[in-house]
Amino acid sequence: PHSIPLAVLGSSLLWLGWFGFNAGSALAASGGVAGNTVIVTHMASSVSALIWAGLSWVRTGKPSVVATINGAIAGLAGITPASGFVSAEHAFVIGIAIGVISYSGVVLFKEKLRIVDTLDVSSVDGVSGIIGSLAIGIFASTMVNPGGVDGLLFGNPDQLWIQAVGVAVAAALGFGGTWILMQIIKHLIGIRVSAEVEDVGLDISEHAESAYSDEEEFMLDMDTYTDELQEKDEIFRKKK
Template structure:
């Protein structure tokens, strides 16, 4: 199929929007943690963008999307972006230049490991973080992305994931849970250290993430047209209904509706609608947003309040639980009336799609949790992963970066 100028323009815009999400993640996280550690998470996201983009350029794209080797990984024909076409397409995106598709997918590979930073914020050593995101990308993200998006074994049995519910949110969410368990709780864990230092900054980050998510989900149509428009609608209505549920639940439990509930609710909805945005109607996205709101809100109550697991920014719920719910939603409510090359779910005559999706979710969750647990245990044994007590007391901004966020405070 010939390169389409309109589709190429749409994908260039979508790539720019997704690029915006990584610094936005840094702002969002920085505003929600304590002042003395706020620069550390911005440094992690900005460094991560540089490092993981380079890794994707060298080896990531070819391992994920090059021709399949025994269902496990791609071959090395696109090593260092060699032979990635500029004037022709690749099979995964037939109407845009291959290099456009490769660069768009780079942004997905960048943000996925960086989502985990919200779980180990305020207590992970800098050198451990640097090595961790490289190893995590190589042994977890690249194989899992190939298995589902690159024609690997999960794709062959019919697992679908429109924009990353399994590949991104389930894997990162379960990795966050493993990270919190391995690193242990922050010193002084409790309500007194969980007060956001700058909610306006967090709200700006959430807003930029929301905008970028339109490129994330609608862009995953890989062409301008009806599918992109449908995915955009599903993204917006899923985020809005989930945010409303969070606001109302927060209002009921605490007596006060909060900004932090509104922005976390929106992000939960955006994450949960991601895998299914290109497969369901707007009406089912509305219902999904409600389900996601309850699941993610009470997931935090269980994990942080009842089990006392110190996932600082609740990545395991906001991304992990929502990614699981959204991915299973495909097995129930996907319809080929929205996406002719997607599946039908149980409601539309294909009950087997649900167990197939469940298998994909199980693999993604297992890869994310067990793989992360093993990686961190090895790093802890070799170089150590937890900041020293005095570094944690002083704050990671000064301890590791010799900078402060607000000079006059």
């Protein structure tokens, strides 16, 4: 992020709002489900944040603030599917799993496979969401939510299979649908800009404006974006 304080502020607001998002899904404050949902949401996100902070500290020698807030968001995204069906104790375990696996996913995708994922969405949301969905099949209990189901630990192993099938279908639709849409966009307008435009910056190339025009260190040279550069970029996009 270009501003870590703003990233922390935004993540904090997101964390607070997530309580309403998850607990509000109960559609009522009575019965204990909504209250338990708030607790498990906070538990999993806190544990995941600590896991990310610890793992970043081990790997780099310094605890990372950005890693910590990414871990919190991963925990929020991961616990969401299971938040209305699991206990706080199991949310603690789920938070550990989310933290370790999603952090490892970032390392795998970005450093090993060299996949460009600027916001780490594939791990922070994708991997974490898969963990949370599968967790329902393991930790869900009708003692927590009488309107829900029991998972593997409570005598219903079939629920884990149901969750796995659901994850597979969602992944196929997500990846398949995205690939189709990207192919359409690629052939219509292109999905990459030229190296020259990347160097000048998309603020100027797409909007002819600079986001930091009042700060000298962020000034972008408007004169470098010429009609010739725009024409070259359009040709580049058509080729792609």
